[in-house]
Amino acid sequence: MTAVPDQGTPTWAKAPSPKPRDLAPTHPTNGLFIGGEFVDPADGGSFTTVEPATGERLAEVALATTPDVDRAVKAARRAFRRWSSRPAAERGRYLFRIARIIQERSRELAVLESIDNGKPIRETRDVDLPLVAAHFFHHAGWADKLAWAGLGPNPRPLGVAGQIIPWNFPLLMLSWKIAPALACGNTVVLKPAETTPLTALAFAEICQQADLPAGVVNIVTGAGDTGRALVEHPGVDKIAFTGSTEVGKAIARAVAGTAKKLTLELGGKAANVVFDDAPVDEAVEGIVNGIFFNQGHVCCAGSRLLVQESVHDPVVARLQRRLGTLRLGDPLDKNTDIGAVNSAEQLERITELVAAGEAEGAVPWQPDCRLPERGWWHAPTIFTGVAQSHRVAREEIFGPVLSVLTFRTPDEAVAKANNTTYGLSAGVWTEKGSRILWMAERLRAGVVWANTFNRFDPASPFGGYKESGFGREGGRQGLASYLDAGAVG
Amino acid sequence: MTVAATSIGTPGDLVSATASDSALRRFLHGLPGVDQVGAEARVGNLATRSIKAEAKRWALDLAVRTIDLTTLEGADTPGKVRSLCAKAIQPDPDDRTCQSVAAVCVYPDLVAVASQALAGSGVAVASVATAFPSGRARLDVKLTDVAGAVEAGADEIDMVVDRGAFLAGRYGEVLDEIRQVKGACGPAHLKVILETGELATLDNVRRASWLAMAGGADFIKTSTGKVTPAATLPVALVMLEAVRDFADLTGTEVGVKVAGGIRSAKDALRYLVVVHETAGAEWLRPERFRFGASSLLNDVLMQRAKQRTGRYHSPDRVTID
Numbered sequence: 001m002t003a004v005p006d007q008g009t010p011t012w013a014k015a016p017s018p019k020p021r022d023l024a025p026t027h028p029t030n031g032l033f034i035g036g037e038f039v040d041p042a043d044g045g046s047f048t049t050v051e052p053a054t055g056e057r058l059a060e061v062a063l064a065t066t067p068d069v070d071r072a073v074k075a076a077r078r079a080f081r082r083w084s085s086r087p088a089a090e091r092g093r094y095l096f097r098i099a100r101i102i103q104e105r106s107r108e109l110a111v112l113e114s115i116d117n118g119k120p121i122r123e124t125r126d127v128d129l130p131l132v133a134a135h136f137f138h139h140a141g142w143a144d145k146l147a148w149a150g151l152g153p154n155p156r157p158l159g160v161a162g163q164i165i166p167w168n169f170p171l172l173m174l175s176w177k178i179a180p181a182l183a184c185g186n187t188v189v190l191k192p193a194e195t196t197p198l199t200a201l202a203f204a205e206i207c208q209q210a211d212l213p214a215g216v217v218n219i220v221t222g223a224g225d226t227g228r229a230l231v232e233h234p235g236v237d238k239i240a241f242t243g244s245t246e247v248g249k250a251i252a253r254a255v256a257g258t259a260k261k262l263t264l265e266l267g268g269k270a271a272n273v274v275f276d277d278a279p280v281d282e283a284v285e286g287i288v289n290g291i292f293f294n295q296g297h298v299c300c301a302g303s304r305l306l307v308q309e310s311v312h313d314p315v316v317a318r319l320q321r322r323l324g325t326l327r328l329g330d331p332l333d334k335n336t337d338i339g340a341v342n343s344a345e346q347l348e349r350i351t352e353l354v355a356a357g358e359a360e361g362a363v364p365w366q367p368d369c370r371l372p373e374r375g376w377w378h379a380p381t382i383f384t385g386v387a388q389s390h391r392v393a394r395e396e397i398f399g400p401v402l403s404v405l406t407f408r409t410p411d412e413a414v415a416k417a418n419n420t421t422y423g424l425s426a427g428v429w430t431e432k433g434s435r436i437l438w439m440a441e442r443l444r445a446g447v448v449w450a451n452t453f454n455r456f457d458p459a460s461p462f463g464g465y466k467e468s469g470f471g472r473e474g475g476r477q478g479l480a481s482y483l484d485a486g487a488v489g
Numbered sequence: 490m491t492v493a494a495t496s497i498g499t500p501g502d503l504v505s506a507t508a509s510d511s512a513l514r515r516f517l518h519g520l521p522g523v524d525q526v527g528a529e530a531r532v533g534n535l536a537t538r539s540i541k542a543e544a545k546r547w548a549l550d551l552a553v554r555t556i557d558l559t560t561l562e563g564a565d566t567p568g569k570v571r572s573l574c575a576k577a578i579q580p581d582p583d584d585r586t587c588q589s590v591a592a593v594c595v596y597p598d599l600v601a602v603a604s605q606a607l608a609g610s611g612v613a614v615a616s617v618a619t620a621f622p623s624g625r626a627r628l629d630v631k632l633t634d635v636a637g638a639v640e641a642g643a644d645e646i647d648m649v650v651d652r653g654a655f656l657a658g659r660y661g662e663v664l665d666e667i668r669q670v671k672g673a674c675g676p677a678h679l680k681v682i683l684e685t686g687e688l689a690t691l692d693n694v695r696r697a698s699w700l701a702m703a704g705g706a707d708f709i710k711t712s713t714g715k716v717t718p719a720a721t722l723p724v725a726l727v728m729l730e731a732v733r734d735f736a737d738l739t740g741t742e743v744g745v746k747v748a749g750g751i752r753s754a755k756d757a758l759r760y761l762v763v764v765h766e767t768a769g770a771e772w773l774r775p776e777r778f779r780f781g782a783s784s785l786l787n788d789v790l791m792q793r794a795k796q797r798t799g800r801y802h803s804p805d806r807v808t809i810d
Contacts, residue, residue, distance in 0.1 A: 122537060281730050282527030325766050334539040431522040451524050 021332060024112035026198060029060045032068055032221060033204035035075035036214025042067040047223070049197055052118030052340040053331050053375045061197045064220035069189070069229040072218040076160040076187040077235055079215030084157045084185035092143030095183060097210040099136035105206070106133065109199055113171055114331040116198040118340030118376070119294050121332050128172050131456055135175040135474070138458035139183035142479060146184060149476050155483035157185030158261060159237030162230040164251075165200075166243045167193035167342050168297040168398075173242050174200055176462075176473045178217060184482035186238070187216045191230055193243075194223040195343050228254070236260060240481065242299070245396075245422075245467050263471025263481045265299065265463055267396040268424030271417035272302030272453060273407075273439065276311045278429035279451065284318045287402070290427060290453035292326065292380050295341055296400040299468075300425035302453050304386075304393060306413055309406040316384060316404060323367040323380050330372075338400060341376040350378050350399030357383050357392035362403070388419060396422070410435065414442045423465030427453045446472070500739055507703050510661040517660060517699060523691035523727055532722035538762045545758070546796050551773060552757040552789045553580055553587060557615055557746065557781045559594040560810075561622075561714065567602045570595055573810050574606035581790050583806065584797065590786065591775040592645060596621070597638040604642030615645035615680070619670060622684075622713035624649040628666060635673040645678045646670070647746075647781075649713060650697065652687045660700060667704030680708035680746055680779075685724045686716040694724055698731035702743050710746035714781065719749020725760055729767040742771065748781025754792040757785060783810075 029046065031038035045063035050056060064072070083091070102109065109132075110124035119128075146155050161181045165173035170192055181188045192200035200219050207217045220226055224247075231239055231254050238261040241251050245266040255262050272290050274283050290302025307315050331339035341347040358364055362383040371377040378399055386393050386403040393403045407413040417426055426445040428436050436450040446464045449455060456462065461475035471481045506516030540548055558577045560569060574593050581587035592613035593603050603614045616638040620626035626634075635646055648670045654662045671679050681701035685694050701709045709728055712719035725747050732743045745768070747760055757780060764772050772778050787807045794802050 126537060277522070279524035279527060280521040282524040282531070285527055285531050334537070431524075451527060452530075 021111060021115060024108045024115060026059045026112070026115075030062060030197070030201050030221070032062045032064050032072070033201065033207075033217070033219040034068070034072045035078075035218070036208065036212075038204070041065065042071075047194060049116060049195060051115050051375070052195075052342050053115075053372070055375050058116060059198065061201070061221045064191075064222040064226045064229075066229040069220055069226065069233055070235075072189045072220050073160055073162070073230075073233050073235040075215040076189050076218050079213055080157075080159055080187045083187055083213060083216050088144035088146065088185070091183060091185065092140045094210060094212055095136050095140035095143060095179060098206060098212070099133050099140060101206045101209055102129070102133045102136060105202075106130075109171060109202060111332065112202060113199050114339070116196050117167065117170060118331055118342050119297075120336040120339040121334055122336065123294060128169060131458070132171050132175040135172075135179045135458045138474075139179035142180075143183040146479065146483065149479050149483075151480055151483055151485040155184075155479075155485050158482060158484055159186060160235060161186045161188045161238045161240060161482065162233065162236040163188055163190040164227045164230065164239070164241045164243065165190065165192055166299075167196040168294060168299070170196040171199040171203065174203060176242075177240055178203075179458075180473070180478050181240075181482050182216065184479060186482050187218075189218045189220060189230060189236070191220050191222065191227050194221070197221040231255065234258075238262070238482070240471070241265070245469075248469060261481075263463075263473075264469035265471070265473065266424075266467060266469040267398075267422055268299045268301065268464065268468050269304060269394065269396050269420045269422045270300055270302045270425040270427065270445065271304045271306050271413075271420075271443075272427040273413050273417055273429065274305065274307040274311070274315060275410075275413075275428075275430040275432070275435065276308040277431045278311075279431060280311070280315065280318065282451065283429040284315070284322050286427065286429060286451070286453045287319055288322055288326070291402045292338060292400050293454050295338055295378070297342060297346070297398055298454065299396075300447060300454065300462075301398075302425070302427050303397060303402060304417075304420075305402055305404045306407050306416055307404060308413075309408055312404070312406050316382070319382065320365060320367070323382070326367065326369075326380055328369055328371070328377065328379065338380060341378050341399065344376055346398065347376040347378060350397055350401060353392060353395060353397045353399075354381060354401055357386070357390060357401075357403070360390045360392070362386045362390055362392055388416060394420065410438065414439065418442075418444050421467045424463075424468035425449065503703060503738065507664060510659075513660045513664065513700075514658070517696040520695055520699060523695055525691055525723070528691055528723040528726055532726050532763060535762050535766060536722065536759050540758050540762065546793070548758050548761050549754060549789055549793045549796065550588065551761060552754065552780065553590060553786065553793070555775045555779050556590040556786050556789075557592045557594045557748075557779050558590045558786060559714070559748070559781050559783050561594070561596060561617060565596060565599055567599065569810070570599045570602045571606045574603055574612070576786075576808060576810050577612045578607065578610045580786060581793070582808065584794070587790070587793065591779055594647065594781060597634055597641065597643070600638050600641035600643045613644040614642055615647055616641075616643040617647045617649075617713070619648040621647070621649055621682075622715040624651050625653075628669065631666070632669060632673045635670055639673070639675055639677045643677055645680060646674050647680045647682055647710060649682045649684060650701065652684055655688070655693075655697060655700075660696075664700055664704050667701060667706065671705040678707040679705065680710045680744075681706040682710045682713055682748075683728075684713055684716055685711050685721075686718045691723060691727050694727045695731055698728050699735070702731070702735045702741075706743060708744040708746050708779065710748055710779075710781065712749040712781075714749035717750075720747040720751055720760075722759060722763060725763055726767055729764060729772070732772070733768045742777060744777040744779065745772070746779040746781055751780055751782050752784050752788060754785075754789045757789060
């Protein structure tokens with residue numbers, strides 16, 4: 001007998017299966033994408049984007065200031081007239097072409113996204129990239145059918161859209177913004193988040209590869225100041241923002257009183273409601289997927305578990321057992337379930353809120369899980385004994401932290417679920433169909449998932465109530481955010 | 490660990506559940522439901538696990554060690570069975586380190602032949618019985634079938650449940666039959682075939698799993714291999730959840746056998762991943778997990794050789810049986 005490892009204690013976790021990172025070459029320096037080409041910023045400034053899993057520097061990226069934003073908006077304005085007056089089917093063709101190139105380059109893009117964001121390759125490969133391509137395909141189909149979108153006989157594009165996206169789903173949020181804007185005949189200036197600009201710049205290359213007319217898509221990289229310059233630019237007709245509620249409010253104030261149209265997709269504190277008759281094993285999977293998907297960096301994350309008191313203990317016990325099998329580590333390992341937290345700043349916020357939860361009397365629990373020494377990481381965490389008044393039940397943590405609350409009756413479940421300043425998403429777990437419909441009618445959330453969580457489709461509108469924002473992305477409803485229905489053509 | 494004890498009940502509940510027909514019905518229908526879409530999504534997710542290098546070699550070896558090498562044809566002969574037994578003992582003549590499979594599975598009339606051929610090898614003799622595969626015979630005939638196989642030297646009996654009685658809701662009858670067969674097995678291990686392809690829903694799979702375990706099954710098994718669909722990953726998932734929860738509740742670890750339609754090493758690895766991440770590492774051994782297969786073995790052997798030598802064999806290098 002030779003070379004057979006100890007068969008009594010197999011440890012498959014020891015079998016890392018990394019994807020070669022050279023699939024996604026990064027350029028040491030990166031310009032702005034304006035008018036169809038990469039250009040240097042006016043001030044010559046730059047900032048560094050780092051790899052969250054190691055804390056190491058990935059690339060230098062140009063810092064766009066007000067003159068650069070102005071240049072980009074003007075380029076978009078120049079491109080708008082011809083782009084919007086092209087035959088709509090032609091716009092559709094460009095979007096189809098972009099979608100196909102994304103599919104062809106999806107391995108490279110998935111690796112790049114994992115490196116720059118810290119999320120596991122399993123998710124970028126199986127969730128982000130397929131959805132990105134799907135959004136372009138979906139909207140490519142809409143381009144020449146807008147008259148049938150129920151928005152009047154001849155809806156018109158708005159003009160130049162300024163779009164600001166977050167770091168949690170860099171390329172996916174880009175596709176949610178750019179695909180409908182272009183399909184509807186608008187041109188765009190997009191600002192990716194400062195910690196995750198690389199896939200947006202790769203997308204700029206794809207625009208070149210697809211021969212997209214110059215100026216239709218412009219990408220300016222930078223942080224809050226760059227975003228502010230874009231929001232305040234008088235040449236922008238529409239602002240679309242995804243990010244924090246705090247910044248969203250500031251944007252709403254800046255846009256108030258102007259002719260700019262606005263859609264906001266902001267934070268969330270979703271309730272995932274588990275009834276005593278739920279399919280318990282699948283519910284546990286749904287809870288895990290709801291809060292630990294993408295390290296909990298999901299605006300619609302199911303961060304509040306509302307579980308019927310009679311099944312609280314078994315559900316929590318099963319959840320804990322399941323958490324014991326999650327693998328945290330190298331995002332490029334194909335078997336990794338939980339990757340790195342995107343930035344030191346975000347990790348600090350998560351840590352602070354977890355400490356607050358403990359201080360307020362909630363009981364934290366973490367699986368036995370060793371965190372890598374370099375980079376930013378947070379172990380999956382469950383708080384039990386959480387009260388509605390605790391900070392961990394009220395504030396968006398945006399990390400792998402679940403707060404468990406209980407309820408006794410369906411009415412109480414609805415009341416607790418809705419008792420939040422947010423209203424982006426919710427989940428209901430029960431084998432009883434009538435109860436699903438009863439709950440869905442009463443939950444004030446833009447999306448209500450039944451016996452599933454965090455499922456997305458370009459045909460399904462996504463957006464919030466209350467402080468989770470307004471406007472919808474995806475589906476027929478999403479087109480309304482980029483069209484002027486009132487115009488008579 | 491009392492994870493299931495609080496959601497499914499207490500050991501006492503299981504005892505009282507089997508006391509009457511109506512109690513049994515209440516118990517089985519009180520088990521948590523299975524959401525088919527969610528179960529499929531879960532196994533789909535697990536199927537993306539990447540098993541490489543040392544872990545892959547280990548898993549392929551495990552696949553060999555957990556195979557019940559099977560021939561269940563009307564055309565089976567003593568010669569065919571003896572040939573299969575030789576293969577079971579020494580699966581890869583080119584690699585003497587390759588361990589034997591778990592068992593050889595044959596019809597009852599060929600048990601004596603297999604038993605003789607496998608004597609002293611450590612490979613068990615398994616036999617299907619109870620009017621396999623339909624199970625449509627009188628109970629006394631089934632019991633005679635079982636007793637005959639055991640007497641001829643079978644170490645393991647694969648019985649089929651009465652799906653007709655199960656689907657008609659006569660759970661007590663199914664339970665009683667399993668208990669009587671268990672009694673007829675004597676020292677032989679009992680594997681209860683649920684024939685999940687005919688039970689149709691995952692809720693039924695969960696109920697039938699509990700019913701079989703309550704009746705004394707040492708293993709629960711997906712299929713006869715004579716009905717399509719045979720073993721599937723969602724079905725295996727639900728059965729593994731059942732044995733895990735049963736062990737939590739009673740402390741008894743019941744094995745799982747997946748059979749029918751598993752032909753490639755890649756498929757086998759996917760099942761092993763589901764076993765590992767559902768029931769746990771304790772189930773990754775022949776005493777707790779089996780593949781019922783015939784052609785699977787050769788694909789696993791070819792993959793083993795690929796791991797060892799770095800290149801694929803011609804199929805002619807592995808013996809057909």
